[in-house]
Amino acid sequence: MLDKNGIAKRIAKELKDGFYVNLGIGIPTLVANYIPEGINVVLQSENGLLGMGPFPIEGQEDPDLINAGKQTITTLPGSSIFDSALSFGMIRSQKIDLTILGAMEVSEHGDIANWKIPGKMVKGMGGAMDLVASAKNIIVAMQHVNKAGESKLLPKCSLPLTGVNCIKKVVTELAVLDILPEGGFQLLERAPGVSVDYIKQATAGRLIAPEDTPEMKFD
Amino acid sequence: MLDKNGIAKRIAKELKDGFYVNLGIGIPTLVANYIPEGINVVLQSENGLLGMGPFPIEGQEDPDLINAGKQTITTLPGSSIFDSALSFGMIRSQKIDLTILGAMEVSEHGDIANWKIPGKMVKGMGGAMDLVASAKNIIVAMQHVNKAGESKLLPKCSLPLTGVNCIKKVVTELAVLDILPEGGFQLLERAPGVSVDYIKQATAGRLIAPEDTPEMKFD
């Protein structure tokens, strides 16, 4: 079973040289710490920055330079700043190669719910609806089951949707799964020490799980 | 009867302090030479410039700095450069207070034809269709009759249209005329030495021409 950093590390293996990548808040942010050697990617922050660098060291923080999570950050050589309209322009026109974000639920048809729980205070969807509706390649990073022990990989989302038929891949503490065009979760890899049966029990949606599914490899 | 500079001079009296103005090619360009004392206007060139200055002196011409007529120009302090999309963005959103352009024909309903003569080589409409469709205030500068002696102020345009129901005012070598919302040319001023009867004969569209129409005044 993986911890949050393990999930981030596994997702980082999906990065390809030359990718422009948008990382959501939470586990996705951690992916930046595991970019493989020799792979050049450029991070986009949808508040208007390409070429996001690491957090600043103390004393170097600039209130005018933040990321979409409102955190102080830095820029890397070759970065560029632009307004919010152009930022979402490049997202909609699919110039961003990969979006990684968290989710409360994902359905076997690639629907995602990650912005609203009925009865709870709603904070808003931010840029998530734009990202999932536009990105050509979306990976969801999340826990396989919720705190109540219920699967978050479902036949159909129960929460209000963020986007429809858009998620291609899910990485959890238990597994890597593709979502098939015809619907269904295709199990690709098991987390170290996790059995196929365990994944089956934790997955409520339709699961295609070969008995010989390999274990994840790192490095 | 006015010459081209006279038409330009009369139109310049329509400029108000604080106006952003787009000047078309031909007589409209001359208007810049007659901006009244104490009136500050900013000239827009639709290829991407606000704050257009006079033509350069010899040796100062810059191939990267031209107006929409492809002429070398200069900029004034406070000018700004932008791309063609933003340029027409500010035109469409009516940030330009006044557009002055030439025409082949104008109808009594404010239609304008100025881009195409069937059977002749067509050069294109350039930015004229955008300007006439968007501007809140358009003045046409033109000759009252064509070279064949036929009126260019018509009940209905005979040439392919540039825009419909958009022209508010026409200034010719003979007269200043408003186009009424309900249709028809309202004669406002006669050129020096030109009689109301003369203007009637030169106007094919519906003309409202009071016998006591005043003569234009300059300075």
Place this chain on the structure above:
Amino acid sequence: MINKVVAGADEAIHDLKDGQTLMLGGFGLCGIPENCINALVRKGIKDLTCISNNAGVDDFGIGLLLQSRQVKKMISSYVGENAEFERQLLSGELEVELIPQGTLATRCLAAGYGMPAIFTPAGVGTEVAEGKEVRNFNGKEYLMEYAFEADFAIVKAWKGDTAGNLIYKSTARNFNPVMATAGKITIAEVEELVEAGELDPDQIHTPGVYVHRIFQGVDYEKRIEQRTLRSKNP
């Protein structure tokens, strides 16, 4: 060149009235028009509809307008952590319309570019699509979203000149340039106001034609919402 300079925030907003719609630039607390927000609080006008990506925090930014109950409706993409906001929302004092961030930006763009409506895939198949026209282009579905209409747009820039030209700094740019183009009246507050001619025409982010009033702000606090640091020796 046309001079757009006013004395300060109070003069800039002097004719803003109860019940009007305002756009307020900024992302979180970054690039917000601090001086004008304070002046709005002083003026005490009420029933405002505010279009802004966020709603500030309890005691800073738009949060100040919420505290003094001047806001009737917020149109935002993310309203974050704001206890007073939550209280007013749950009590029904405050109306909130949540819309996707890109839709928010593009509806501003549409206004500034004179386009009555735009198409975006954001929100298709979700509750955001309710009541909206859905249209298929090349096999993909889009929502038609309308250009915003705002009585005033209030933005913050880094430098500006007397002709209203604006330059923003770093990610404090965010929504400011698109909102600047979208107000019926646009007010810009800047950290440094210079004479026309001192800014390079090639580096202007917002051409002066879009700006009606400009002034040099004072006492910028620039509060940081999420100070996040890495250790010096990683």
Place this chain on the structure above:
Amino acid sequence: MINKVVAGADEAIHDLKDGQTLMLGGFGLCGIPENCINALVRKGIKDLTCISNNAGVDDFGIGLLLQSRQVKKMISSYVGENAEFERQLLSGELEVELIPQGTLATRCLAAGYGMPAIFTPAGVGTEVAEGKEVRNFNGKEYLMEYAFEADFAIVKAWKGDTAGNLIYKSTARNFNPVMATAGKITIAEVEELVEAGELDPDQIHTPGVYVHRIFQGVDYEKRIEQRTLRSKNP
């Protein structure tokens, strides 16, 4: 940062094929990609559809592609004075689609901003409206115009860096930034190519994400179409 540098114009256009659609930046002869146009002539590919505001003059700019009969169709707003252009048009060798200049710019914008269509009042009630959807918003009529699709966009900038970021100079900017956002593959030629990090991130006109190939051009002629002067002593 991702390195976008290619050796020169010939490498930049090496995979451009007969029958493809290109956008070419520039207004008149100002800000045109001279190096790439020359490389296109050398390569001799044919049946091109060119989206460009103008068509050059007989012996410069896109006029060179017309001379060598490489263009099947021009999509422009104004085709100016070009005898060879006129000859090919009248003989039926060349197809021309004339569209309003703002529509041309905004259809590029639409592509770069991922909007499948936009609305503009330009051309309502004229032959430009023929066959197009007309839609009324707030009592005014607009045409629906589609985003362009271009296999390649070829633009000219003043400075660029290895990450593909671009800065334009003066009115040589014109259509270049919007076309840069609109190509499936975007090629930028620049007068000066610098290392990533040498350009101020706040002053980038075209972010590198939109640029796939960049090189430093050579021997810019920058011909002036209408040299217009005032006398020294007015």
